[in-house]
Amino acid sequence: MASIDEVLTSISANVDKVTELxxxxxxxxxxxxxxxxxxxxxxxxxxxNALNLGKEQLEETSAMAAALVSKLEEARNSAELAKHS
Known part of the structure; x- marks a missing residue:
């Protein structure tokens, strides 16, 4: 059975990987x-023009990654709250 600390470690690793990405x-x-x-x-x-389209897609992808990091951090905060409850 996983502990809250293992959940926190997993989420933190995911944040690091998405940030690196x-x-x-x-x-x-x-x-x-x-x-x-x-x-x-x-x-x-x-x-x-074709390459500029690719740049726009990369910008969208970067924004999605930033949003994912934000959501992962929210999940980590929730896990921290659970740990201290």
Missing amino acids: QGQIEASKAQVDEVLGQLQSLGIEAAA
Whole structure:
């Protein structure tokens, strides 16, 4: 049977993993920005437009990851409350 401490440890590990994933998403977005600038400077508009769509999707994904971290932190707070009740 799992204890509240094990639940807290599990949730904290999930927060760490999602936070790391969000950082990786942001790194991908930075790479997209760099390539997007190169494409635009070369006048390759079709590829730039497609890549810009990908950037928007990465921005949405990053926002979802941030929301997930927030929800996980709420779950951790609830578990903390249960531990101290």
